Amino acid sequence: MTVSDPVVEDVVATISRSATEIRQGLIGRRGTVDEQNPSGETQAEADVWADELLSDRIAGIDGVGQYASEERAAVVDCGDDPAASSAYAVAVDPLDGSSNLQSNNAMGTIFGVYDAALPARGDSLVAAGYVLYGPITTMVLATDETVSEYELTGGERTLIERDVTLPAEPVVYGFGGRVPDWPADFREYAREIESELKLRYGGALIGDVNQVLTYGGTFGYPALESRPEGKLRLQFEGNPIGYVVERAGGRSSNGSQSLLSVEPDDLHDRTPLHVGNDDLIERLEAALA
Template sequence: MSQQLPPSADWIGHPTVDAVFDVVRDTAAEVREALPERRAYVEGHNPSGEKVRAADEYADELFCERLLALDSVGSYASEERQSAREADDGGEYHLALDPLDGSSNLTSNNPMGTIVSVYDEPVPTGGDHLVAAAFVLYGPNTTMVVSDGDSVDEYLIEGAADEGDDGRKLLREDLTLPDDPTVYAFGGRRPDWTDGVTAAVEDLEADRLKLRYGGAFIADVMQVLTHGGVFAYPELTDSPEGKLRYCFECAPVGFVVEAAGGRASDGYGDLFGTDPDRLHARSPVYLGNEELVDRVEATLS
């Protein structure tokens, strides 16, 4: 017997932010359909020096065009752009997107996602200026996790909205991290980890946590939100800032994890105490059950 899903309501009950997430829902459905034909790399690199696929460019252009058309949006920034693009008529919110997180997984047909941050001032800025955040996961199903900072809800995205159907179903309301964590995921090559990071992982493995790492930030974090545990992309011996971008990845996903009852850290303190000095600034990040993140911090210090 199939599960009866509850009806959907507003995303977070804030009309102008809900309008942003409506656009994300509709656009994500189109991005998903377009992925099979846009697997190839294109010329050039993004501002972080990474190779770009046709799917990255397509998703970025589509989200940018549609989100900037909203009166409430003052600017749009993404991992694929050197600088933010400002709206003709400045709105009150400033968006920072990773349009296609984990696009390297396209060839191997593994999950990827879209990360959306809603700030109340232009980026770069600290995570304490986040108003809301969401991410879409293109897995066996397309799902969207949304948070206003107080709670987290997960939706099944069935397609773009049309008359009489808003294109989504509520899967989990007030999603919270399980009290009995079972998974961990640390990025980077083990030989490149610092001694502190290596010791932190050994401590986690002593608790028989299972490794779950698939190379897409959103997919790995969703494992932690579902099963409990900790995700990290830590500082490395040759890259003390780690890999993930603060405004586009670390801050918004940390915002979601903390609203789900977890904790977000840069390894030495509150992730939201960071004040990035450039749009594509990176930061180490540790997300998950509070007790586990606290243990990692204690080991690193």
């Protein structure tokens, strides 16, 4: 199944083709480099390499005007200005959960295609999705039309589920950050959820969100006492994941409003991130109000 917008299809096809290569290229790139990304985190060799690979390919697509990534400070201008033309801006988390490289656990690649210049609000996304490097490589893609899941092999993208929707009955939860660092109101809410749902937490946003999309439930990386702005990045993680989960019938929140309606100040803004079934996000927002 191809996406009807040819530029979006080109972006999705490029990322699909690159995914098998990225997966293979992780071998031998599990170490860290002596650099920090704009969020002040030590970069893995694979973070830097995957960013280079994706920027070269995505910036070359006709109709893409900007490329931005968690791993580089500034937006790359690569065509027409999205603010003044019909070009799109593509924002990428080249490797999500790259600290899981060391322990060989799940990781992903996240992307968002914005119809606006970056930084942009999530409601200007026209498509977003992620690749999950699990036992098999899959892609979840959300567009205006639908949310679909694909298997990726040798450059091929094979549809395995059309119209993916969040199961109505929540089953799993995962919350990031250390419990003593959780604000009291979130801790109280989490206590309730722990008694209702089953813990599934692997330390990579993509792996954890894909469990929620598969089984129903909620994932949260909340505001912390030590970091009220949260850990995850709005342009590269919060908006695309919020878009996918909302298109699949769930909700997203920064604690008080949909992630997609948050006005960004800076390309590398962080945000508390919560996604999941409607009533769970409603309870979360009530608990934090």
